[in-house]
Amino acid sequence: MEFHIALSTEEVCSLLAEDPTREILAGGTDFMVEVNFRQKDPSAVIAIDRVPELKQWRHDGDAVSIGSCVTYREIERGPLSTIVPALAQSARTIGSPQIRNVATIGGNLGTASPAGDMIPVLLALDAKVTIRSINGSRDVSIDGLITGVKETSLDDNEFIEAIKVPILKGPQEFLKVGPRNAMVISIASLAMVTDPEQATIAIALGSVTAAPSRAREAEEYIEGFLDWDAMTVSSSVLPNFRRLVGEASSPINDHRSSAAYRTHAVGVLGQRALLRIFESRDDG
Amino acid sequence: MDKDKPSSGYSLSVNDTSHEISKSWLGESLLYVLREKLGLYGSKNACEQGECGSCSVLMDGVLVCSCLVLAANATGRDIKTIESISDDDSLTDVQKAFVDAGAIQCGFCTPGLLITIHDFLETNPEPNVLEIREAISGNLCRCTGYGRIVEAVQIVSKQKSVGKGGSDDSS
Numbered sequence: 001m002e003f004h005i006a007l008s009t010e011e012v013c014s015l016l017a018e019d020p021t022r023e024i025l026a027g028g029t030d031f032m033v034e035v036n037f038r039q040k041d042p043s044a045v046i047a048i049d050r051v052p053e054l055k056q057w058r059h060d061g062d063a064v065s066i067g068s069c070v071t072y073r074e075i076e077r078g079p080l081s082t083i084v085p086a087l088a089q090s091a092r093t094i095g096s097p098q099i100r101n102v103a104t105i106g107g108n109l110g111t112a113s114p115a116g117d118m119i120p121v122l123l124a125l126d127a128k129v130t131i132r133s134i135n136g137s138r139d140v141s142i143d144g145l146i147t148g149v150k151e152t153s154l155d156d157n158e159f160i161e162a163i164k165v166p167i168l169k170g171p172q173e174f175l176k177v178g179p180r181n182a183m184v185i186s187i188a189s190l191a192m193v194t195d196p197e198q199a200t201i202a203i204a205l206g207s208v209t210a211a212p213s214r215a216r217e218a219e220e221y222i223e224g225f226l227d228w229d230a231m232t233v234s235s236s237v238l239p240n241f242r243r244l245v246g247e248a249s250s251p252i253n254d255h256r257s258s259a260a261y262r263t264h265a266v267g268v269l270g271q272r273a274l275l276r277i278f279e280s281r282d283d284g
Numbered sequence: 285m286d287k288d289k290p291s292s293g294y295s296l297s298v299n300d301t302s303h304e305i306s307k308s309w310l311g312e313s314l315l316y317v318l319r320e321k322l323g324l325y326g327s328k329n330a331c332e333q334g335e336c337g338s339c340s341v342l343m344d345g346v347l348v349c350s351c352l353v354l355a356a357n358a359t360g361r362d363i364k365t366i367e368s369i370s371d372d373d374s375l376t377d378v379q380k381a382f383v384d385a386g387a388i389q390c391g392f393c394t395p396g397l398l399i400t401i402h403d404f405l406e407t408n409p410e411p412n413v414l415e416i417r418e419a420i421s422g423n424l425c426r427c428t429g430y431g432r433i434v435e436a437v438q439i440v441s442k443q444k445s446v447g448k449g450g451s452d453d454s455s
Contacts, residue, residue, distance in 0.1 A: 025357065049357070096422020098352075
């Protein structure tokens with residue numbers, strides 16, 4: 001049994017440099033399910049959940065830098081909940097209190113499930129992931145990190161150190177569809193963030209594409225119909241907007257849902273998020 | 285999978301007692317060690333994927349599913365299980381309320397719920413129904429006796445509020 005409890009990021013770097021096959025353990029809520037179901041037989045593990053600098057977040061210019069081992073609970077309930085509200089909304093929908101107490105933002109990215117609920121929020125916010133190894137650190141975008149279903153661009157000797165999330169002044173929303181309110185793996189999810197100063201809107205989809213994906217055509221379309229001073233949207237364009245959001249998805253049929261339902265649902269979520277942020281106006 | 289790899293041991297602090305764990309498989313969960321090596325059968329094993337909350341314990345005062353804790357990574361941490369919920373043989377206020385409200389059917393989910401509710405009421409002694417439901421959302425009762433479980437939480441909450449001379453709207 002080879003098990004290491006790392007106490008600093010430098011220690012994680014050197015343990016990975018020594019033997020890149022060592023596996024990283026953060027909150028364990030995905031890792032242990034695989035172990036319990038005999039899909040994983042770990043032979044060497046580095047636990048990083050006691051590394052102080054990975055458990056903290058701090059302001060960094062116009063952004064917050066969130067350590068990879070910050071828990072969903074802290075994002076849901078702590079000061080971050082008002083700084084990045086959509087991230088807090090997504091954190092609150094993940095698992096149960098027991099899960100949120102230990103599961104981490106870095107783990108959600110590292111697991112890279114298409115149903116990872118923080119991923120669309122971080123993509124819509126254009127967050128950057130700081131990746132660390134003994135050779136130094138590099139920043140990648142969310143879609144640069146997550147390249148496919150449970151696939152990342154992380155090298156064996158690298159780990160996720162922090163996530164830099166821009167602070168936007170405008171309203172933001174995260175919505176998801178699933179069979180109940182708790183302990184739900186998303187059938188479809190959607191994050192929408194706005195920046196009234198730049199008059200921009202960003203929409204990202206979850207559980208309906210293999211890799212993280214923005215609904216860019218829907219964004220460009222709707223931007224022409226938004227009144228940023230009154231925070232209203234023309235009601236006549238909503239059906240087109242809904243359709244464009246749905247068309248940005250490329251879902252699969254699986255045991256959780258049909259592809260057709262996912263496409264429909266994500267369009268509905270797009271409209272719902274839009275109408276929570278912008279009041280519908282009748283242009284007559 | 286080879287569960288009998290040569291291994292070194294580690295120690296665990298469970299209910300204020302230190303235990304040396306030997307002959308361990310790296311992947312074994314805290315729940316497995318509690319039940320199969322330490323004979324603490326109060327934490328129940330049902331789903332092994334964090335869905336049901338039957339194995340809930342406190343680790344450094346934080347409510348977790350013990351099935352999702354790598355046992356070796358619980359070393360140096362303070363583990364409290366359902367066996368430590370009462371200082372003596374008497375029932376806690378939450379246990380009494382479960383009995384009074386009839387919040388127990390088959391009983392399998394009860395230990396996990398008791399740990400969860402004790403933890404919850406410590407941070408939120410006067411919750412509303414929505415808060416109660418969210419707090420126990422990670423504990424499945426397959427007998428579906430949620431109504432009486434929520435009632436039990438309300439009984440304790442009311443007692444606590446009366447006890448500290450707080451607002452008593454029951455008059």
